[in-house]
Amino acid sequence: MNHLKLWTVAISLSCAAALHAQSTAGTQIDPTPHKIRFINVEKGVKLEVIDWGGSGRPLILLPGLGDTAHVFDKLAVKLTPTHHVYGITTRGFGASDAPSPVTANYSADRLGDDVVTVIDALKLEHPVLAGHSLAGEELSSVATRHPEKIAALIYIDAGYPYALYDKAHGDLVLDAIEMRNKLEQLHPGTLPSDRKQLDELLTMTRQLEQVLQQRKDDLSTTSLPHPINNPISVAMLDGQKKYTQIHLPVLAIFNIPHSPDHLRTMENQVKAFETQVPQAKIIRIPNSNHYVFQANEADVLRDMNAFIGSL
Template sequence: MSFQLLVRIVVATLLCSRVWAQTSQPKSDADFSPHEVRMIQVEPGLRLEVLDWGGTGRSLILLAGMGDTAHAFDTFARKLRTNYHVYGITRRGFGASGKPEFVTANYSATRLGDDVIAVISALHINRPILAGHSLAGEELSDIGFHHPDVVAGLIYLDAGYTYALYDQAHGQVLLDGLKLREMLSQLVPGNIPTDVPKSLNEIEEQLKLLEREIAEYRSELPPTPTGSGQRAAPPPYLYAIFSGFENFPTIHCPALVIFAEPHDFGPTQDYSASRAAFEARDLRITEYQAKAFESQVPSAHVIRIPHASHYVYRSHEQRVLQEIDAFISSLPN
């Protein structure tokens, strides 16, 4: 099995709850709220769409989930600008922002995090609070791990999953596979490490870890669909983004981490055993990640909101606003 195929399968299954929940929600990209639109250059030839809803108080920057744009926050931002100066950034590859080639180097965690830092610098914003939904947890953690002094705090809106924090207690097959790929590059002539026996031992241990995770993963695979129809090709950005994940062991700044637990996936006419297994598995993975933040990130305040949707800032808007206000008021000026 090719590594690219492994990534695609893992994305489609292990992370399907968040991807399915996000793409099944109606998009809110209509440009109906009052704001100023700027196109900010983050590297030569590449500009990102940045929305400025105005407001008074500390600067708060909103980052949307995968497939969404900053306009996903049009309604929510209007509620926030009473107490904060609110901005939103549309990630590269989406909406009106520039769309470089969909390859890993252009969409890695480092690259996406650096884009956010470039916007902060261009707008001359001093230590803003970043709030991100879903996949935006990747940008939050990249900044919180590598550049914590750039921000005053981070807010994860059902965004604390594999891309945001590596669960050291349970591991994760995609991240451990990415790590193994990096380790195997040490066997290439010209890149061989000084201590070859040590390197080989580490590779062997990583192989054993991944073998155990793959066995568990295989046992949870859904039945192979029957029929002759071809599976639809994944969107081109999917591999570029997911193959660029980083293994974040912690973050180094204050964080409010909100989980929808359990997720509300909406009504179903046929509550089958497979649906029940899917929901149980999603609950287990979500709790793993919540506990990982509690144990690995001393500065994290973890909130679980029962029966919220993946778009927790929509399904439980008032609760999320209250938690944001309480968190930001606790931060030093």
């Protein structure tokens, strides 16, 4: 098995619970009143930006892996009475340009930079960012590196390890990516030369062993996830980064999953937000699914409007 396939399998094991729904859900073209423009975010890369109009504080909606901003068509128009609503289709999908599928073109911070460039191009003053699923990493990237650009964050079933690394429990993908990067730096003549370096590697090894064992235990009671083979999706997932603190106002909406292992992951993430982002407001929505903003639209609208109204 080659290097890319190894990482596709490892990432699939950890992320499939949150991401498989997106590979099976179609994205319909938005029939609602809106304007579309294309904004250059770097040389040769333009992103589709939807403007649904509205009045009030600007609100930017970011779709999850494989979706376009049109996935928010019904939600967006119901937010326009109190917000000026925009959507950004992530590079690599829909009408946005798709640079070559290498990690540098799709890393978490590269995607975050795209959002900042759009904010600047539209001359928006402190918008609220709301993201679904993997878009949580874009929210955390912008909040961590450019907090002065935005007012608040709304994670719509998007508060998983790619958005906030759980320091208490670790994460298979993020720990494995970090270990891989550390090991790739080791060459003859550059092996660890002091105890501190060795201690760091040993700590990382033990953490990775722990999460691998947990994954093995989970696989004894759950079916194998569907592999994620799309090269752009693989590059994006391989570009995840550890974000551990966020200092802006946060609303984190979680769908309560049905399987015990996924429920444990969700509750661990809730605890991570409570511990590492103590100002976060946490909402759990039962009897829903990963597309909670569609399955429980009224609940999500109520919680978003109340949160933004409190800023």
